[in-house]
Amino acid sequence: MMTDLTFDSTTNLSSENLRLVREMARDFAVKKILPHVMDWDESQYFPVELFKQMGELGIMGVLVPEQYGGAGLGYFEYVAIIEEIAKVCGSIGLSVAAHNSLCTGHILQFGNEEQKQRWLPKLATAEWIGAWGLTEANTGSDALRMNSTAVRDGDYYIINGSKNWITHGKSSNVVVVMARTGNSGDSNGASAFVIEKGTSGFSHGKKENKLGMRASETTELILDNVRVHKDNLLGNEGDGFKQAMKILDGGRISIAALALGIAKGAFNAAKNYSKQRQQFGKPICEFQAIAFKLADMATEIDAAELLIHRAADLKNRGEKVTRQSAMAKYYASEVAVRTANEAVQIFGGYGYTKDFPAEKYYRDAKLCTIGEGTSEIQKIVISREVLND
Numbered sequence: 001m002m003t004d005l006t007f008d009s010t011t012n013l014s015s016e017n018l019r020l021v022r023e024m025a026r027d028f029a030v031k032k033i034l035p036h037v038m039d040w041d042e043s044q045y046f047p048v049e050l051f052k053q054m055g056e057l058g059i060m061g062v063l064v065p066e067q068y069g070g071a072g073l074g075y076f077e078y079v080a081i082i083e084e085i086a087k088v089c090g091s092i093g094l095s096v097a098a099h100n101s102l103c104t105g106h107i108l109q110f111g112n113e114e115q116k117q118r119w120l121p122k123l124a125t126a127e128w129i130g131a132w133g134l135t136e137a138n139t140g141s142d143a144l145r146m147n148s149t150a151v152r153d154g155d156y157y158i159i160n161g162s163k164n165w166i167t168h169g170k171s172s173n174v175v176v177v178m179a180r181t182g183n184s185g186d187s188n189g190a191s192a193f194v195i196e197k198g199t200s201g202f203s204h205g206k207k208e209n210k211l212g213m214r215a216s217e218t219t220e221l222i223l224d225n226v227r228v229h230k231d232n233l234l235g236n237e238g239d240g241f242k243q244a245m246k247i248l249d250g251g252r253i254s255i256a257a258l259a260l261g262i263a264k265g266a267f268n269a270a271k272n273y274s275k276q277r278q279q280f281g282k283p284i285c286e287f288q289a290i291a292f293k294l295a296d297m298a299t300e301i302d303a304a305e306l307l308i309h310r311a312a313d314l315k316n317r318g319e320k321v322t323r324q325s326a327m328a329k330y331y332a333s334e335v336a337v338r339t340a341n342e343a344v345q346i347f348g349g350y351g352y353t354k355d356f357p358a359e360k361y362y363r364d365a366k367l368c369t370i371g372e373g374t375s376e377i378q379k380i381v382i383s384r385e386v387l388n389d
Contacts, residue, residue, distance in 0.1 A: 021077045025084035028057065029092075037089045040215035041360060044207070046095070047215065048129065048171055054096065055126025062100055064108055068120035075250075075312035079257040086261025087268070090364030091215035093261055094371075097254035098167040098216075099123070103130025106176045106192065106247050110235045119174060119194060128173035133163035133221050134244050141377050143178075144241060148223060150179035150191055157181075157193065157233070159226040162205070165371075169219030170204045173197045177223070178240045192240035194232045201226040212363030249321050251372045252329035256308045259329075259336035259368040263304065266336075266361035267297050270343035273356075290346060297339045304332040323385035330378035333368035340365040 032050060040047060054060050062078045064070020071077075078100065086093030104123045107115060122128040139146050148161025159179050166175070174196050182189030195202055205220030235243060271294055274285035284290045311324040340362040344351035351358040369375045 018076055018080060021073070022080040022084055024057065025059065025081040026087075028054070028059070029085045029088040033085065033088050033092055037215075037360070038354065040089075041091065042214075044209070044214045044217075046168075046171055046217035047092075050092070051095065051099070051126045051129060055124070058124075059096060060099055060126040061104065061120070061124025064104060064120055064124040068108075068116055068124055069122075070120065070124035075253060075315045076309070079253065079260075079308055079312050082254060082257035083261035083264065086258045087265035089215065090258065090262045090361070090367075091213045093258045094213050094216040094367070095167060097251075097258055098132065099126075099130050101251045101254040102132035102167075102247060103172070103174065103176050105250055106132060106234065106243065107194065109247065110192065110239075110243050111194075114231075115194070115234065123174070129168050129171055131166050131168040131172035131175040131221075132247075133166050133169075133175055133177040135163060135165050137162070137164045141374060143244070144187060144190075145184050146178060146180055146190060147184075148177070148179040150181050150193060150228075152181075153227075155230050157191075157228050157230065159193065159195075159223045159228060161223045163221040163223075165208070165218055166204075166221050168217055169221050170207060171217055175221065176234065177221070178244055179223070181237050181240075187241050188238040190240040190244075191237045192234040192243050193228050194234060195223075195226060195228055199226055199228065211366065212360070213367050248372055249325050250315060252325040252378075253308065253311050253315060253321070255368055255372050256304070256311070256325070256328040256332040259332040259365065260301070260304055260308060262361055262365050262368065263297075263301050263332070263336040263339040266340040266343040266358060266365070267294070267301060269357045269361070270294070270297070270346040273350075274346055284346070293342050293346060297342055300335045301339065304328070304335045307331055323382060323389075326373070326378045326381040326385070329368075329373070330375050330382065333365075334375060336365040336368050 058071035059081055061070030062073050062081060066072040082093050082097050085096055107119050123130050134143050136146050150157040150159045177193050177195055178190050180189055181191040201224040203222045205222050208218040274290050275283050277284045307328040311321050311328045314321045314324055343358040344362050347356055347358045350356045
């Protein structure tokens with residue numbers, strides 16, 4: 001039986017409650033997502049109605065305090081939810097992560113009280129779907145040199161430009177957008193704005209036809225003389241880029257949890273298949289070549305999980321998490337790719353067909369090494385943190 005995530009604010013979330021949260025997410029994923037995974041993947045269908053159902057359970061406002069309509073939980077519960085959903089479908093896990101940690105998380109962390117009251121209750125319940133716009137066509141890893149601009153005009157800002165690879169760019173009701181209010185390349189030269197759907201000049205471009213994560217909608221955002229009131233500015237003018245970097249610290253825990261779920265899903269599928277598949281008169285798991293693959297996969301998954309839990313613990317305690325979240329995201333995403341690759345190998349020819357789950361894990365896993373900072377960017381972040389320690 002599915003359980004609502006909203007607990008009394010005085011509740012001490014014990015390991016038993018964490019187990020219940022995990023079971024709720026697992027039960028929902030198996031019953032509501034699993035039957036549709038391949039249909040949604042093949043048609044690139046973004047199931048908005050599913051997210052409304054998850055909003056009723058608290059899944060779309062996991063970290064949002066109860067006073068704003070959220071579940072009021074912590075990062076361990078959040079990681080568990082993302083992981084359980086991603087075991088079944090990486091696409092849905094990605095969309096849950098993007099909604100929670102990016103758009104909703106940005107408003108929660110940097111919005112004033114009026115802004116939180118205005119937008120968080122709708123986001124936390126999935127009455128509204130959220131998106132977040134930082135990346136542009138020519139400034140992926142080099143986000144500091146974004147081309148989108150916001151020019152002050154009295155009590156308003158006029159925003160022009162475009163954003164690319166935006167999760168929920170079409171179906172979102174509200175987007176947090178970073179635009180340049182100062183000089184290009186200046187860390188104090190960008191600001192963050194909340195833009196609601198229906199604002200004149202604000203639209204979406206083409207929907208991307210992707211290798212994996214196909215049920216998670218990805219589009220371009222177009223900003224053509226979008227007029228936004230100063231009350232939609234998050235924090236102070238010039239703080240947008242620095243805010244975005246802090247949001248990505250938490251967002252990388254989300255992607256790490258997503259990668260962990262995909263890796264576990266691929267591993268479990270491969271393990272179960274290896275017990276059933278017979279060759280030369282015995283299950284293939286009894287051959288050392290297969291058994292050693294499973295041993296390596298299991299060890300790397302456990303190591304990734306420990307890195308994620310360390311980052312989640314620091315985040316819960318309000319401590320700096322830049323190094324730890326980058327390590328968790330980098331390692332977990334690479335593990336997901338290696339695990340999914342080995343899962344296809346264990347399935348053999350069947351692993352190359354859409355009749356078995358290995359090929360979808362294989363396609364979905366790769367995005368984890370790209371989104372919210374590539375593996376190469378994570379190495380830059382980690383090395384800087386290590387050298388400055």
